[in-house]
Amino acid sequence: MIKDNLHNIKKTIPEQVTLVAVSKTKPVSDIQEAYNAGQRVFGENKIQEMVGKYEELPKDIEWHMIGHLQRNKVKYMAHFVNLIHGVDSLKTLIEIDKQAKKHSRVINCLLQAKIAKEESKFGLSFNEIEAILNSEEIKTLKNIKVVGLMGMSTFTDNVKQITDEFESLHEFHNKIKNAHTNLNILSMGMSGDYELAIAKGSNMVRIGSSIFGVRNYNA
Ligand SMILES: *Cc1c(COP(=O)(O)O)cnc(C)c1O
Numbered sequence: 001m002i003k004d005n006l007h008n009i010k011k012t013i014p015e016q017v018t019l020v021a022v023s024k025t026k027p028v029s030d031i032q033e034a035y036n037a038g039q040r041v042f043g044e045n046k047i048q049e050m051v052g053k054y055e056e057l058p059k060d061i062e063w064h065m066i067g068h069l070q071r072n073k074v075k076y077m078a079h080f081v082n083l084i085h086g087v088d089s090l091k092t093l094i095e096i097d098k099q100a101k102k103h104s105r106v107i108n109c110l111l112q113a114k115i116a117k118e119e120s121k122f123g124l125s126f127n128e129i130e131a132i133l134n135s136e137e138i139k140t141l142k143n144i145k146v147v148g149l150m151g152m153s154t155f156t157d158n159v160k161q162i163t164d165e166f167e168s169l170h171e172f173h174n175k176i177k178n179a180h181t182n183l184n185i186l187s188m189g190m191s192g193d194y195e196l197a198i199a200k201g202s203n204m205v206r207i208g209s210s211i212f213g214v215r216n217y218n219a
Contacts, residue, residue, distance in 0.1 A: 002030060003037040005211045013205065017198055020064050020187075022208030024049065025215045028056050034211065035061065043085070043206050047073040054080055066150075066206055068122050071095045075102075083108045085150040085187055085206070088122050090132050093144055100143035108147045110187055113172070115165040116154040123151070126172050133180050148185025148204075149173050153193055162193050166200035173201065 006021070013019055020043040023031045031042060035058060044050035045067025054063055054077075062082040069086055078099035087093055087109045100107040111132065114123030124132070132138060133146065151169040153162040166188055173186050189197025189205035197205060209215060 002033045002211060006034055006037050006039055009207060009210055012195060014198065016203060018185075018204040020066070020204060020206045021211050022066065022190075022206050023053070023212060024067075024208065025217060026212045028053055030212050031057055031061075041082075043208075047077050050081075051076050064206075075099045078105070078107065079103045081107060083110065083147070083185075085110045086112045086122065087146075088112045088124050090135060090137060093132070093138065093141060093146075097141040097144045106143050106145050108145050110148045110150040110185060111146060113149050113151045113169055115151040115169050117161075118154055121152055121154075129172075130176065133176065145182060146180075148183050148187065150187040152188070152190070153197075159196070162196055163200065166193075166197050166202070170201035 010019065018041060020041050021034050021039050022043040024045045031053060040060060041062045041064065043064040043066040044053065047065065047070070050063055050065060063080060064083045064085060065077060065081055066085045069084065069092055071092055074095050084096060084107060093109065096107055096109060111129050112123040113129060114121055114125060149169065153165045156162065169188060170186065173183070177183050185204050186202050187204040187206065188202040191207050191210040194205040194207055
């Protein structure tokens with residue numbers, strides 16, 4: 001049961017770590033069940049799916065976009081999204097800023113770092129992240145706020161590799177936090193590796209299948 005799963009996971013997460021319940025592909029009824037059990041932060045990876053759920057569900061839910069962003073769809077979520085995890089270019093920040101401005105909002109964003117060795121994973125190198133944060137353009141974007149970093153480990157059973165990847169992002173996060181205030185969030189860890197991620201400094205975990213069960217993409 002979703003309620004029991006949530007309860008069991010919460011017991012393993014320190015209080016200062018934010019739990020994002022990843023509800024992608026799951027029906028509104030599942031989210032409502034988690035909501036009734038006290039969960040308020042949910043993550044989705046497709047903008048249209050998130051918009052549909054936002055419209056049906058209670059308005060005190062905090063919606064996080066965790067997927068790869070299509071710039072032309074940012075406008076559909078600009079009026080309500082709370083945190084965008086997967087920003088991987090200055091161009092995308094500029095688009096988010098433009099759309100947020102139309103709603104007189106400031107949208108919080110995380111820059112996605114590429115820490116996995118897989119070609120398929122999106123994200124920026126540490127150098128690229130520093131270049132964006134130090135750019136002149138970013139100072140002109142008044143309707144976005146970069147509040148931290150996000151990373152995904154390689155899909156592997158190799159615990160040492162996952163640990164090293166989390167560790168490298170943690171170290172980089174610590175390094176740039178001094179120069180850039182506001183970068184407090186470090187979003188890393190999913191169902192299979194969140195305890196490792198927390199041990200390596202994560203303060204935001206994105207957990208789907210351990211709460212809602214395995215996803216069926218053919219349903
Ligand atoms: C699907 C997804 C998750 C959650 O994955 P689980 O293994 O089901 O916990 C976390 N982060 C991102 C970016 C995802 O796309």
